[in-house]
Amino acid sequence: MSDYTRNIHRSGRRWFVFVYFFIYLFPVVTSAYFDAWPTWKQFFAAAIGVVPIYWAVGIVEAFSYMPMLGPGGSYLGFITGNMSNMKVPVALNAIDSAGVQQNTEEGDVISTIAIAVSSLVTLAIIIVFIVLMVPLTPVFASEALQPAFGNVVPALFGGLMVAFLSRTPKVAVPVILITAALFIAVPALKSVYPIVLPIVAAAAIWYSRMLYKKGKI
Numbered sequence: 001m002s003d004y005t006r007n008i009h010r011s012g013r014r015w016f017v018f019v020y021f022f023i024y025l026f027p028v029v030t031s032a033y034f035d036a037w038p039t040w041k042q043f044f045a046a047a048i049g050v051v052p053i054y055w056a057v058g059i060v061e062a063f064s065y066m067p068m069l070g071p072g073g074s075y076l077g078f079i080t081g082n083m084s085n086m087k088v089p090v091a092l093n094a095i096d097s098a099g100v101q102q103n104t105e106e107g108d109v110i111s112t113i114a115i116a117v118s119s120l121v122t123l124a125i126i127i128v129f130i131v132l133m134v135p136l137t138p139v140f141a142s143e144a145l146q147p148a149f150g151n152v153v154p155a156l157f158g159g160l161m162v163a164f165l166s167r168t169p170k171v172a173v174p175v176i177l178i179t180a181a182l183f184i185a186v187p188a189l190k191s192v193y194p195i196v197l198p199i200v201a202a203a204a205i206w207y208s209r210m211l212y213k214k215g216k217i
Contacts (some may be wrong), residue, residue, distance in 0.1 A: 003069055004105055012075030019079050058197050068092060070108025073115050080119040085153045090118040168208075170217055175204045 009018040031037050038046075061083060066074045069091050077087040092102075094114035129136075139145070165172040180202050183189050191198050211217045 002105065005108075008071045008075070008108070012071060015169055016075065060201075063198065064201055068102050069111045069115070070103065070105075072108045073111030076115045076119070080115070080122075082122070085156055086122065087115050087118060089156045090114050158215045167207060168217060170211060171204065175200065175207065 062074075064080075065077070065083060065088055068088065068099070069077060073087075073091050077083050078086065091111040091114045094110050095102055095107050098106075098110045100110055161172075161176070165176070182196075208217065
């Protein structure tokens, strides 16, 4: 492990502890201030339907995103949040534009800078939106804009898919077609996608390795 990676892990763990301490402190302080403490029965009733899903998603995202973003980009991305529809597309696009490889120190630096800039831009947009929220509410609530809001994530990942599919079509095309067919044939899988995703990722890795051993990629 290089000195850069070692320092990134050291700083990342410290900031993770610091940030998550205040994240968990907020509901405690709010409950204490308003003297509105939930009972354990209410807590578990609310958590039982949410926590298992987020645990599964968290584990899958950690194993899926970290090899792409590197340690620096991963720490910063998971701290600032909004990974799948903002931080990951931004980082991958920046890495691709810079012409560096993923899972390298150069790629990690580019990923970290891209996610940092994305976080600052997002914060600036949120501040502007808060200021203009009342006068712009009728505009954003209009029926004409609703289809756009519902297709932001597909548009982001669609653009990325085209870029990465063109690099390794022998791997990407079969995996995408089989996965799409699976979800079309069994629509119920949409409700358990956090479980399906790691299976598909593992199958894609196995398929890529098989093609690599045969000298086809």
